[in-house]
Amino acid sequence: MNVEGLILDIDGVISRGRKPIERAIDGYRILKDVGIKTVFVSNNSTRSRRIMFERFRQFGLDVDEDELIIATHATALHIAKENGRTRVFTTGEDGLKEELINLGHELVDYRDAEYLVVGSNRGINFDIFTKALRLALNSEVRYVAVNPDRVFPAEDGPIPGTGLIIGALYWITGRQPDVIVGKPSKIIIDQAIERLGVSRERVAIVGDQIDVDVLAGKNAGIKSILVLSGVTNQENYEMKVRETGVKPDFIFRDLYELAQKLKSGK
Amino acid sequence: MNVEGLILDIDGVISRGRKPIERAIDGYRILKDVGIKTVFVSNNSTRSRRIMFERFRQFGLDVDEDELIIATHATALHIAKENGRTRVFTTGEDGLKEELINLGHELVDYRDAEYLVVGSNRGINFDIFTKALRLALNSEVRYVAVNPDRVFPAEDGPIPGTGLIIGALYWITGRQPDVIVGKPSKIIIDQAIERLGVSRERVAIVGDQIDVDVLAGKNAGIKSILVLSGVTNQENYEMKVRETGVKPDFIFRDLYELAQKLKSGK
Known part of the structure; x- marks a missing residue:
């Protein structure tokens, strides 16, 4: 797969609402163990990064300030640029x-x-x-x-x-x-790639929504990975692909399965 | 012109906001004198008829309950039908x-x-x-x-x-x-024609907006009369006609001029 950096969606990937997805939390730790760089990207338009960090701590994840791009912050940054x-x-x-x-x-x-x-x-x-x-x-x-x-x-x-x-x-x-600014716009994705410090062709976006995450990957010209731990499942997958006209490059059950794959490829 | 009933817009025809147009008030009295049937039609979506009657009284006009169709009331009536x-x-x-x-x-x-x-x-x-x-x-x-x-x-x-x-x-x-329900829909216009009790070909709508009043006339298949006492004037007339693709059948300076014309035709 040749991936060194992952842009991770939050809801449907690492958590569902306020509940962490335990297998995904384990998957995230594997990614860290094998040296994959990650950045979380959220479209949330009402929360500050401070509030989001608190939520990650509740999930038992210790996430760096640099490891989170939220659309509110990305908007402020884009305007400053x-x-x-x-x-x-x-x-x-x-x-x-x-x-x-x-x-x-x-x-x-x-x-x-x-x-x-x-x-x-x-x-x-x-x-x-x-x-x-x-x-x-x-x-x-x-x-x-x-x-x-x-x-x-x-x-x-x-x-x-x-x-x-x-x-x-x-x-x-x-x-x-x-x-x-937010997904599926490439603006927030470009900010995330810059944050990862990995060259564009070695970055993939991981998300649960074809019209948001996969489309954002296409718009930004990077690989896209769909996980079936959120809104997209085996039943609605074909319909979503037809509706949006885009297909993910890879599909995994969840972040854990993706992490195992990347670990085995190392 | 062969008109026996008029559907009258309020704002821009008989008043501007809370202020009556004095010439139009005189024009309305002429219409009554020569036996033209009238009904006021308003797109207002927040006021009841009761509140509108009070406003007419402030204008010095004694308007019958039957002489006012307001979109709030017309909506309730349409749902009942x-x-x-x-x-x-x-x-x-x-x-x-x-x-x-x-x-x-x-x-x-x-x-x-x-x-x-x-x-x-x-x-x-x-x-x-x-x-x-x-x-x-x-x-x-x-x-x-x-x-x-x-x-x-x-x-x-x-x-x-x-x-x-x-x-x-x-x-x-x-x-x-x-x-x-409201203009330019024909629903409120059909209610007004029914209220007038005049056959459709002898009814005209009078208003100051081409995309609202004139278009409503076209949608309902009745004559339309534009008055230049509201938002449409000599300067923006051609542009409005281009934008909407509809033209009034007649144009008058204001309701007074229209009333004089109808009086002279009697």
Whole structure:
């Protein structure tokens, strides 16, 4: 397989919601033992890295700060690369705000904003929508979305993702984001490859979703590995491939099976 | 012109926001004097008829209950025609709820709803979106929108219309409303024609918006009259016609000029 670095999805790969997948945790330790470099990539648009580290500790995993790229942080980083310290209006929650502030951006009233940053918000209201709408109508304002996620599976049923706000603004103004940072965009994947410090052809992305993880791999021009420990299974695999038009380069039952394969190849 | 009944838009025709257009008020009185039947049709998705009557009284107009069709009421009426008394979950405000209850519908928790009724809501929140999303994902639930309006011009700038919710649900679920009641839909126009009691070929719609009022006229197969007292003016007329692909049958400066024309033709 010739892989030295792995970009790992979190939900459906290492955990399901708040529950760790024990075999995957074992798999992760094998990867470390055999010297595979890893970085976790999450599309989450509401949490800061700090909150995610706490979750990893609860899983019994000791993950470096450098080993986690979350879309909130990736968005703040991407804006800094594009425009330096920036005056931002965001629809998002405290986790996103924390990451924006940490990278030197200034959260401002919508009238003073150079960037509109759209992230999901469980406290969304008419006032936030109105401000976002007015910014989206201003072509001089750059419009960045943390991820394009439509729905998120909560315990009692689906809840809206960032797509709630993207869709509302698109319907009203005809405008879509200038930049989407999270998967399947290559922006967050390029950040992850840079973080791994491994040449692109020796990096693979590992995830449970064909339209998110596998597609992100294709968009970034790297190998993709599907694991069947999350939303994709033997039953819906063919349908998902038809819907998206992309196929993973490799398929494994879970991260443990992948780790065993990589170990045996060493 | 051979017109016996007029369907009158409100904003941009008889008033601008809370301010009456004095010439139009005079024009309306002329219409009454010469025996033209009239019905006001509004796309408003948050107010009940009761609130609208109060506004007319403030304009110095004594308008009959039968002379006003507002999209909230028209929606309640349309559902009653389709399905009798119905269990409804609505995203809307008290004005819409009042009209639904007045026509015998029951407002229920989303789990018990047969109909999803989408109307604008200045108190919109994540919980309402989540419930609407789950209903839109259920193909057994009929999905009705009060109007398709994208933005509404508030005093300090544009604010989102009902399209905020329609767009969000469309982006997330791929589903659009099964029925839209307000203009440019023919549903509310057909209700207005029935109310006038005038044969269809002798009815015209009067409005200030080509993509709303004139298009509604075309959709319902009746004459359309554009007045230049609202959003459409000499400067943007050609562009609006190009955008929408429809042209009014007649154009007048305002309702007063139209009324004078109809008076002289009698």
